[in-house]
Amino acid sequence: MSGQRARIRRRQRTFRWGVVTLVSAFFALPLLGMLDFTTRGPGGVGRSGQTWRTLADFGAVATDYPTLNDGVVTSVGLAVLTVAVMLLLLVPTMTWVRLRVPRAQRLVEFVCLLPLTVPAIVLVVGLSPIYTWLTGWLRYFFGTAISESTLWLSLAYVVLVLPYSYRAIDAGLRSIDVRTLSEAARSLGAGWPTVMWRIILPNLRSAVLSASFLTVALVLGEFTIANLFSRNNLQVAMYLLGKSDAQISVAVGLVSLVFAFLILFAMSFVGSAGQGGALTRRLRSRKESA
Amino acid sequence: MSTVASERATDRGVAVELTDLRRTYGGVHALDGLTLHLAPGEFVALLGPSGCGKTTALRCLAGLEDPDSGTVTVAGKDLTRVPTNKRDMGMVFQAYSLFPHLTARQNVEFGLSLRRGSGAQRRTRAGEMLDLVGLGSQVDKFAHQMSGGQQQRVALARALAIEPQVLLLDEPLSALDAKVRSQLRDEIRRIQLEVGTTTLFVTHDQEEALAVADRVGVMSGGRLEQLAAPHELYASPATAFVADFVGLSNRLAGRVSQGRAEVLGGSVPVLPGSVTEGPAVVLVRPEGVRIERSDDGEATVVSASFLGATGRVVASTPDGETIHVQVANVDVPDYRPGDRVRLTPRGDAALAVHDGSDSMGTPGSK
Ligand SMILES: Nc1ncnc2c1ncn2[C@@H]1O[C@H](COP(=O)(O)OP(=O)(O)OP(=O)(O)O)[C@@H](O)[C@H]1O
Ligand SMILES: [Mg+2]
16 A cells, blocks of 8 residues: 555656656757857857857947847836836736726736737737827927837837736735725825835735736847837847857847846745745735635 | 823714715615714714624725715714725724734834824834733734734724724624633723723624623614613613514513503513504513423423523423523523423513514524
8 A cells, every 4th residue: 555655656756857857958958059059169169258258248248239238228128117117007907996896807807918819910010000109299299319219119018018917916916905905004094105005015015026027037038029110129139140140149148048037036936035924924825725 | 001092081082973874785775874973982882783784884984985875974074075094083894904014013103104203203102002902012023923813903003093083893803702802892992991082883793782882773774773872772672673683582472551561471561662552562581581380380391501601491382482581590400391380571571562563583583
């Protein structure tokens, strides 16, 4: 009896490790390939750290690869802006809907998940008249410096990240009693902004962080929309660079992949890395849902 | 004890008036013309069956719900359209409502931080309030590190810290076990007397309501049936509903003539508001019936049970009526099912007498 159980357990363990190894190999092989490619010597002969040395010299990168430099700056700017707009849009809206029009929750969920089903090219086709119109007004009021900024792409990116951030924030809102907490705060004299800022947001900390991390990872990896709008961002710059200096391009790709991986890795520890309160709360809510 | 609270006790209370409040949800009349006036500094408990509108009434007073019509007046000011955060009311909820990311002290300080006063004053005041509810040693704990009873104490301290005009409690004890519940309810009463804040306490536990309140309001179907002191409510209920809802009553067929009711072979005076002549339903408390073992008695013992401090004998009459009788706990073993007993009403036995058209629950259902 117990022997059989031990055998089963052993078999399960082997299976589990097998899966982990396979998956790791699946993800690691391309990365190793990239590493190999970027460390090849001139003419593909021998080893050389030249590519990485170049990349590590930020000053040189800025002057020698202006497009890449511009792409990185733009992408970081886009990531920050997208996170800000996404949070400003989603957190108050979702809280409000939950409190005041719970019946509309399904509708909001549907709308937020919709972008998953819309291909990027369709999104671009749909957005371009809106951007043309927007750019017209912006040029009229603020001049071309602002109207031509690539940072306006963040509006499109907000749509793109909506499904993922919606999920993250929804999970956070589910784990607290938004109604009672906000009513308690209001009875103590807090207006809605105070309720949002001092009560709801701190309790959504880990949800907000995961939504933000996901957004950053997605924005840094975005190529299609920027390319179709003929804008430069990190991925577009890498693509262009790939035609002239493949090694640098791949090295940058590797860095951004590792960065994205680190972000996702950090995300899975968001709840537990925080103060004791957040961790215990999370564990408790997990236990309750189990 | 907190000196800040006690020196203010006399001037804290304000009058609260809910007048003709109506609120419907779909077709449901949650409030159907509720009028309820609280005197300054009074502790009123709102009692009633589930769904009678107690919570809705409290939420209208707090501003968390807008009445369809009617007015809410506090200290002579019309607050009907004033938002919750401008109403200055402390509230303790049935659900645990401490802010999970803040410690007990920070929870209590939250309301103070929205008002005037320095950080040091805030800390002192929060400490005082936590002392008042007996949690002076738990100030740095988070909600998840405290028991349900402790959490509700902190919630009470938090509500009182802002020195609210009115204190609102919506079944704050219902999630706690019986012992903690009665302990905390007495403590709430002690603190309320000390700070003198006008208080509305919603509960569906009548023992709780009768034990702590200055006056108890009994609600039914979205309106107030009676608002009276506990002993008055028990001894002279205004309506049949109240008589039936508060305490346990036997409903016996009787006959009224000249202000006296004939019931159980005796004659007892009836209460004001009863029918004056003819057949009637007489409500008699279990302690209003005298019981004697007697071989020529007409009633038969159905069961006898030990209830702790008292005992209860259930007997049936030849007419098929079931009568609950309160007896001393030591007498319980004297009564065995099948024994013959004689039942007679005590002199002040009758409660309310009505014509029987009003449908009520069966006796013993409460
Ligand atoms: N938000 C709401 N939507 C729809 N109906 C509601 C709502 N709130 C209350 N009601 C209805 O109004 C009536 C009164 O509800 P209320 O919560 O005031 O009762 P209660 O006396 O507090 O009951 P309980 O003792 O069960 O808490 C009930 O019939 C309830 O179903
Ligand atoms: Mg209720």
